[in-house]
Amino acid sequence: MLDPMCGIGTTLVEAVHLGRDAVGIELEPKWASIARLNLETAAIQGAHGTGVVHTGEGAEVAARLALTSLAGRVSLVLTSPPYGAMTHGQVRSRRDGARAVEKHAHRYSRDRDRRTANLAYQRPEKLMDSFTRMMAACRVLLAPGGVVVVTTRPYRTRGRLVDFPGQVAQAGRRAGLVQVDRCAALLCAVLGGRVVGRTSFFQQVETRWL
Known part of the structure; x- marks a missing residue:
């Protein structure tokens, strides 16, 4: 399994607990270090798979990996692209001692070089070009019948x-991938034969506590 934007390694940890071998790529050294620590913890907990994390820009590292024995051996690419600081990070509320809802750990690196490469800082039109390049680099690593899930x-x-899922699907097609499915999950309920929108999990929890 390969995650070219692995963050703190959640997908990698789940993979090794399932006995799979996992490879992660993460641009930010801070998150890459945490991902490695999480893999070490998984091993202590008895995970049978092995995991490794490479630090660097996803497409560039994937291209280097294509020159190794990993080329043509990845059965699954599983990842989630960044949306920017607005949808990342941790939250503290009044129940945690905060005066109001406070967000932290939601800013990406301000390093000039990494900021240029970081998809979270790119404009929408450039973001999709970058994501296409990353998917194209990962495609070379796929085994016959391999699957990409975003x-x-x-x-x-x-x-x-913004139809971000549609943009991602289009980027995958430009990268030479063939779309075989699109699964949608809605945060809603069916009441009296009508679809009723619901708040997010965070909103539900905080409404109960505030």
């Missing part, structure tokens, strides 16, 4: 709903 969701900016 988890993503729409988001709103300046009052407009």
Whole structure:
């Protein structure tokens, strides 16, 4: 399994607990270090798979890995692209001692070189070009019949709903991948034969406590 934007290594940890071998790529050294620590913890807990984390830009590292024995051996690429600081990070609320809802650990590196490469800081049109390049580099690593899974969701900016999943699917096709499925999960309920929107899990929890 390969995650070219592995963050703190959640997908890698789940993979090794399932007995799979996992490779992660992470641009930010801080998150890459945490991912390695999480893999070490998984091993202590008895995970049978092995995991390794490379630090660097996803497409560039994937291209280097294509020159190794990993080429043509990856059965699954599983990742989630960044949306920017607005949808990342940790939250503290009044129940945690905060005066109001406070967000932390949601800023990406300010390093000039990494900032240029970081997808979270790129404009939408460049972001999709970068994601296409990353998917193309990962495609070379895929084994015959290998699968690429990208988890993503729409988001709103300046009052407009952005079809980010659709943009990601289009980027995958430009990278030479063939779309075989698209699964949608809605945060809603069916009441009296009508679809009723629901708040997010965070909103539900905080409404109960505030």
